Amino acid sequence: MSDTDFDIVCAKIDEEREYLNTVSQDIWTKPELQYKEFHAHAVLTAALTKYGFSVEKHYFMPTAFKGEYVSKRAGGATIAVLLEYDALPEIGHACGHNLIAESGLAAAIGIKTAMENDPKLAGKLVVFGTPAEEGGGGKIRLIELGAFEGVDAAMMVHPAKNTAASPNMLSIIRCHLEYKGKEAHAAAYPWEGKNALDAAVACYNNISLLRQQIKPACRIHGIITKGGVAPNIIPGDTKMELYVRAPTKGELKGLQKRVEACIKSAASATGCEASFLFDESNSYENLMTNKIMADIFTVYGERLGVDFDGDRKMDKQAGSTDMGNVSHTLPSIHPFFSITDKYTNHTKEFTEASGSPNAQEITLTMGKTMALTALKIMRNPEIQEEITKQFQRDLENDLKID
Ligand SMILES: [Zn+2]
Numbered sequence: 001m002s003d004t005d006f007d008i009v010c011a012k013i014d015e016e017r018e019y020l021n022t023v024s025q026d027i028w029t030k031p032e033l034q035y036k037e038f039h040a041h042a043v044l045t046a047a048l049t050k051y052g053f054s055v056e057k058h059y060f061m062p063t064a065f066k067g068e069y070v071s072k073r074a075g076g077a078t079i080a081v082l083l084e085y086d087a088l089p090e091i092g093h094a095c096g097h098n099l100i101a102e103s104g105l106a107a108a109i110g111i112k113t114a115m116e117n118d119p120k121l122a123g124k125l126v127v128f129g130t131p132a133e134e135g136g137g138g139k140i141r142l143i144e145l146g147a148f149e150g151v152d153a154a155m156m157v158h159p160a161k162n163t164a165a166s167p168n169m170l171s172i173i174r175c176h177l178e179y180k181g182k183e184a185h186a187a188a189y190p191w192e193g194k195n196a197l198d199a200a201v202a203c204y205n206n207i208s209l210l211r212q213q214i215k216p217a218c219r220i221h222g223i224i225t226k227g228g229v230a231p232n233i234i235p236g237d238t239k240m241e242l243y244v245r246a247p248t249k250g251e252l253k254g255l256q257k258r259v260e261a262c263i264k265s266a267a268s269a270t271g272c273e274a275s276f277l278f279d280e281s282n283s284y285e286n287l288m289t290n291k292i293m294a295d296i297f298t299v300y301g302e303r304l305g306v307d308f309d310g311d312r313k314m315d316k317q318a319g320s321t322d323m324g325n326v327s328h329t330l331p332s333i334h335p336f337f338s339i340t341d342k343y344t345n346h347t348k349e350f351t352e353a354s355g356s357p358n359a360q361e362i363t364l365t366m367g368k369t370m371a372l373t374a375l376k377i378m379r380n381p382e383i384q385e386e387i388t389k390q391f392q393r394d395l396e397n398d399l400k401i402d
């Protein structure tokens with residue numbers, strides 16, 4: 001990395017600070033739910049156009065987009081920066097995706113300016129607007145549609161409680177479960193019934209017992225969504241929703257089998273029929289942080305004064321993201337940055353934090369760090385090769401059942 005890149009990126013992002021803040025405020029003020037992010041789509045595509053990117057609006061989906069900048073010199077790596085901008089029902093930008101959009105836009109502007117400044121630098125920058133992270137799996141759809149073909153590395157950052165270059169993001173599979181029993185009068189002829197609520201309760205308790213014997217990083221959680229119709233009817237039909245999460249795909253497969261045993265044994269004990277579906281179509285994969293990319297990111301972040309305290313914590317914050325699926329498709333990073341040390345994502349307090357002026361400095365620092373990471377890869381084809389090799393090793397290891 002030449003110091004010129006460092007100076008150019010920092011100066012450009014600082015110069016645009018006010019405008020970048022306006023963009024994020026604009027998105028924060030009008031929170032939109034998954035696949036309905038029309039205002040954010042308009043704001044962000046206008047911003048990319050303003051900075052001279054070639055922009056494809058409504059890219060495969062109404063609220064997705066793609067911006068591109070190609071160097072004058074042919075060849076080089078293609079690096080993608082991903083933006084998110086969907087909000088949550090009722091509590092608005094409680095996951096701070098307005099800041100993801102802002103930092104991604106900042107990074108894009110920084111990278112483009114450095115590329116323009118050096119005619120010898122070859123590479124391609126792609127900016128993806130990815131809708132519906134909060135459950136809709138926008139990135140999964142984009143992967144299926146081939147959006148990432150030809151891209152060498154992808155990056156985005158996410159606001160959180162901790163700052164971490166390699167956060168813990170788990171593989172998740174959702175299970176829809178139904179028990180069918182037999183209704184009967186609960187007082188007059190209980191022996192004629194088969195109690196589907198007992199099956200659901202037994203399943204819930206089996207899972208609670210199982211939880212004690214699973215690895216600390218795994219998660220199983222669920223609710224009974226239909227528990228019966230009246231106390232004097234033995235419930236003949238109940239429904240549950242379960243989420244199963246693990247740090248790798250291999251571990252998730254193993255855990256899924258154990259949950260299946262909980263489901264089936266509850267059916268067998270109560271004489272009910274269980275029908276269940278582990279929904280593969282919208283399953284978020286664990287985040288496979290590319291270590292080489294994360295190390296570069298950490299070096300630049302630290303140079304800009306960032307403390308990656310979250311990487312040293314034992315009790316890492318764990319969730320799931322559709323960026324996990326991207327990380328199984330091409331080398332990726334998805335670092336966390338702290339905008340509050342008190343509150344966690346998906347709370348009203350986090351919504352406040354993501355709209356507050358206090359979040360601005362770190363959001364822009366993350367944009368600079370992403371830009372410098374991307375430029376380092378573009379300037380060093382041998383690093384890009386190492387990144388690809390690391391990705392292939394990670395993929396193999398991830399499938400091992402533990
Ligand atoms: Zn979220």
Ligand SMILES: [Zn+2]
Pocket residue numbers: 095096097133158
């Ligand atoms: Zn989020």
